[in-house]
Amino acid sequence: xxxxxxxxxxxxxxxxxxxxxxxxxxxxxxxxxxxxxxxxxxxxxxxxxxxxxxxxxxxxxxxxxxxxxxxxxxxxxxxxxxxxxxxxxxxxxxxxxxxxxxxxxxxxxxxxxxxxxxxxxxxxxxxxxxxxxxxxxxxxxxxxxxxxxxxxxxxxxxxxxxxxxxxxxxxxxxxxxxxxxxxxxxxxxxxxxxxxxxxxxxxxxxxxxxxxxxxxxxxxxxxxxxxxxxxxxxxxxxxxxxxxxxxxxxxxxxxxxxxxxxxxxxxxxxxxxxxxxxxxxxxxxxxxxxxxxxxxxxxxxxxxxxxxxxxxxxxxxxxxxxxxxxxxxxxxxxxxxxxxxxxxxxxxxxxxxxxxxxxxxxxxxxxxxxxxxxxxxxxxxxxxxxxxxxxxxxxxxxxxxxxxxxxxxxxxxx
Amino acid sequence: xxxxxxxxxxxxxxxxxxxxxxxxxxxxxxxxxxxxxxxxxxxxxxxxxxxxxxxxxxxxxxxxxxxxxxxxxxxxxxxxxxxxxxxxxxxxxxxxxxxxxxxxxxxxxxxxxxxxxxxxxxxxxxxxxxxxxxxxxxxxxxxxxxxxxxxxxxxxxxxxxxxxxxxxxxxxxxxxxxxxxxxxxxxxxxxxxxxxxxxxxxxxxxxxxxxxxxxxxxxxxxxxxxxxxxxxxxxxxxxxxxxxxxxxxxxxxxxxxxxxxxxxxxxxxxxxxxxxxxxxxxxxxxxxxxxxxxxxxxxxxxxxxxxxxxxxxxxxxxxxxxxxxxxxxxxxxxxxxxxxxxxxxxxxxxxxxxxxxxxxxxx
Ligand code: SF4
Ligand SMILES: [Zn+2]
Ligand SMILES: [Zn+2]
Numbered sequence: 001x002x003x004x005x006x007x008x009x010x011x012x013x014x015x016x017x018x019x020x021x022x023x024x025x026x027x028x029x030x031x032x033x034x035x036x037x038x039x040x041x042x043x044x045x046x047x048x049x050x051x052x053x054x055x056x057x058x059x060x061x062x063x064x065x066x067x068x069x070x071x072x073x074x075x076x077x078x079x080x081x082x083x084x085x086x087x088x089x090x091x092x093x094x095x096x097x098x099x100x101x102x103x104x105x106x107x108x109x110x111x112x113x114x115x116x117x118x119x120x121x122x123x124x125x126x127x128x129x130x131x132x133x134x135x136x137x138x139x140x141x142x143x144x145x146x147x148x149x150x151x152x153x154x155x156x157x158x159x160x161x162x163x164x165x166x167x168x169x170x171x172x173x174x175x176x177x178x179x180x181x182x183x184x185x186x187x188x189x190x191x192x193x194x195x196x197x198x199x200x201x202x203x204x205x206x207x208x209x210x211x212x213x214x215x216x217x218x219x220x221x222x223x224x225x226x227x228x229x230x231x232x233x234x235x236x237x238x239x240x241x242x243x244x245x246x247x248x249x250x251x252x253x254x255x256x257x258x259x260x261x262x263x264x265x266x267x268x269x270x271x272x273x274x275x276x277x278x279x280x281x282x283x284x285x286x287x288x289x290x291x292x293x294x295x296x297x298x299x300x301x302x303x304x305x306x307x308x309x310x311x312x313x314x315x316x317x318x319x320x321x322x323x324x325x326x327x328x329x330x331x332x333x334x335x336x337x338x339x340x341x342x343x344x345x346x347x348x349x350x351x352x353x354x355x356x357x358x359x360x361x362x363x364x365x366x367x368x369x370x371x372x373x374x375x376x377x378x379x380x381x382x383x384x385x386x387x388x389x390x391x392x393x394x395x396x397x398x399x400x401x402x403x404x405x406x407x408x409x410x411x412x413x414x
Numbered sequence: 415x416x417x418x419x420x421x422x423x424x425x426x427x428x429x430x431x432x433x434x435x436x437x438x439x440x441x442x443x444x445x446x447x448x449x450x451x452x453x454x455x456x457x458x459x460x461x462x463x464x465x466x467x468x469x470x471x472x473x474x475x476x477x478x479x480x481x482x483x484x485x486x487x488x489x490x491x492x493x494x495x496x497x498x499x500x501x502x503x504x505x506x507x508x509x510x511x512x513x514x515x516x517x518x519x520x521x522x523x524x525x526x527x528x529x530x531x532x533x534x535x536x537x538x539x540x541x542x543x544x545x546x547x548x549x550x551x552x553x554x555x556x557x558x559x560x561x562x563x564x565x566x567x568x569x570x571x572x573x574x575x576x577x578x579x580x581x582x583x584x585x586x587x588x589x590x591x592x593x594x595x596x597x598x599x600x601x602x603x604x605x606x607x608x609x610x611x612x613x614x615x616x617x618x619x620x621x622x623x624x625x626x627x628x629x630x631x632x633x634x635x636x637x638x639x640x641x642x643x644x645x646x647x648x649x650x651x652x653x654x655x656x657x658x659x660x661x662x663x664x665x666x667x668x669x670x671x672x673x674x675x676x677x678x679x680x681x682x683x684x685x686x687x688x689x690x691x692x693x694x695x696x697x698x699x700x701x702x703x704x705x706x707x708x709x710x711x712x713x714x715x716x717x718x719x720x721x722x723x724x725x726x727x728x729x730x731x732x733x734x735x736x737x738x739x740x741x742x743x744x745x746x747x748x749x750x751x752x753x754x755x756x757x758x759x760x761x762x763x764x765x766x767x768x769x770x771x772x773x774x775x776x777x
Contacts, residue, residue: 129758137758168566169592193567201570203751204577204584211585213747218586220556233556240590243555324751 009412011041015066026333027055033076037329038067051080068338071329091195097322098156099184100149111144145183157185160316163209172349179357181337181344206323211315216307219243223300232292249310265305341402367398373410434491435528437498457628468500475520476643483524507633509619522610529602544608560595569594572604578682578747665765668692678709691737694726
């Protein structure tokens with residue numbers, strides 16, 4: 001019974017939101033060529049292959065059917081309603097997905113958990129590939145849009161935007177940002193010239209932003225031997241592209257590296273100690289030709305390990321699969337996320353630093369709802385902090401209550 | 415991919431001696447119009463030199479290794495220009511897929527070797543005919559010198575067949591504000607790919623019915639004379655997709671390599687090794703694998719057979735090889751992005767076995 005009441009309540013809130021805010025639903029470019037998909041509260045299936053020729057038709061549909069999630073295709077099709085192989089692919093936006101699920105944070109042990117669907121075995125932190133108890137692969141996951149995780153996702157987004165602007169030359173206007181409504185950010189580029197790129201070209205772009213397959217010897221790391229002595233050269237801090245990132249990543253890493261950090265890259269102990277002892281000289285050397293020859297025992301191979309680690313700090317962790325898939329369905333901006341009751345909101349790329357997802361994704365202001373909370377860590381919306389709660393009845397503003405209900409951490413009480 | 419050539423009007427930069435070097439340029443067509451030349455004419459005695467050179471272009475493609483059409487700076491410019499479209503007609507008339515690919519490659523390699531030593535201005539003129547947004551850059555960073563800056567989208571489109579080589583991956587290039595910085599040699603190499611694709615598209619076996627009888631005869635006797643060199647695949651693509659090969663259960667990496675082999679695209683060594691060892695491990699007959707590779711322009715039956723039998727453990731070492739792990743394939747750029755199942759496995763064979771198992775049990 002309680003399940004049903006929860007769903008009814010959530011649906012009612014979504015319905016209220018859509019009737020009052022249907023203008024916030026963002027209409028994708030060339031709506032008539034997009035495929036739409038929805039999940040409904042009643043059945044747990046996805047309705048796919050829908051299409052709408054006009055913005056009003058889409059908004060009306062959402063208002064009337066009140067989906068728990070609404071998606072559109074990043075692709076443009078000749079016949080978006082046809083079966084997959086008959087749609088007639090015309091092109092696809094260039095899309096990036098950054099999700100806390102793919103970023104290791106220390107706090108995920110505190111707020112994320114999973115339960116094996118086959119044997120009921122439970123654990124905390126990131127979901128394993130296989131159940132350690134029975135070896136099966138299906139899990140019930142609980143994740144939390146915690147502030148630290150959201151910050152981590154934002155940092156990756158900032159790095160991605162930087163690469164898109166500085167290296168790939170997109171303009172800030174072309175880079176459409178949004179908060180997903182749960183644990184991450186989306187970036188979408190709709191410019192004419194990216195639309196026709198095939199999967200292989202998109203793979204190159206995603207490898208570029210993630211630094212996958214990079215070879216630092218192709219970015220300036222070099223050994224020149226002359227008359228018995230060897231000189232190592234490398235990239236400089238001010239260099240463009242991955243060259244400069246290689247240098248800056250190395251600088252950042254060596255700024256705070258410990259002996260253990262260096263040892264874990266496979267460096268010899270005496271070398272690791274020498275690096276730490278000469279840290280000042282190394283950092284100072286960047287003013288000139290860089291640190292490549294400061295430590296006499298440190299050869300090209302070891303530098304390669306250090307630079308590669310530095311690079312990994314500079315790369316943007318995006319979900320590769322999403323970018324290379326030219327038939328992907330994407331949450332529609334201006335709609336509510338069924339797992340949180342938060343809004344997927346768009347914002348200009350220039351605002352990324354100051355953007356506060358837990359304020360701007362709030363869809364409901366005020367109100368008060370009484371709910372029974374099973375368990376919830378402390379959380380925040382706007383300037384208000386709630387919780388932690390454990391097996392208690394509380395009265396919360398609509399958004400906070402809706403959030404816990406969507407998360408399955410609470411139930412409505414009369 | 416992007417093979418529509420653009421005629422940019424009289425620029426004055428490209429002379430007819432340049433068109434003799436790069437006869438695939440749209441300006442050549444203008445030149446042909448000016449000379450008022452028609453296909454039928456070629457059968458007349460005073461045009462014999464053109465048909466002869468056209469035939470020689472194809473013969474050179476078939477007999478040189480690696481394939482390359484010759485360039486003779488002292489050759490008659492008009493003959494050089496006119497013999498190119500004639501060779502296209504002749505190649506179309508043979509209706510041979512092998513000749514088409516081999517000839518396109520040979521012309522493209524000829525152009526590459528000429529472009530490598532061409533002036534920057536002319537390289538840019540040629541590149542612009544392919545719609546490239548390219549400009550002179552001339553900067554030095556570290557020990558490297560870059561002569562050109564090319565829009566990265568144009569780079570991605572033209573380099574599409576080269577990404578499996580580490581040095582051609584976008585991430586290993588200097589990319590600044592939407593442009594990839596390149597040396598002249600790099601640009602020449604990318605143009606080689608564009609030219610090859612362009613010529614392959616021009617050679618159209620369906621044209622055969624429109625070609626004058628006399629030329630068809632020349633094409634047929636050419637085919638007969640070089641039958642030894644022409645490695646036409648005995649099996650059709652449908653024939654190759656034998657019921658034992660469940661391509662839809664292959665992981666994305668192997669599927670890509672398999673399709674590349676079917677269409678005769680170049681596959682790097684590690685890719686061949688991966689495909690061969692994968693197919694052998696799922697129980698495919700070695701003879702079938704030899705036939706699969708037969709399509710490729712640089713096919714060598716003895717070598718291929720040797721490699722396959724070596725991998726299968728029939729020769730030399732008795733160990734049977736298995737395909738590389740996912741992370742090895744990833745570092746070699748052979749993993750085209752993962753799908754959901756890929757994320758849960760570490761080896762392409764596991765992917766296949768899971769799929770197979772699931773299909774059997776999930777009925
Ligand atoms: S993850 Fe492994 S199996 Fe999947 S495509 Fe990549 S290399 Fe192949
Ligand atoms: Zn289990
Ligand atoms: Zn967290």
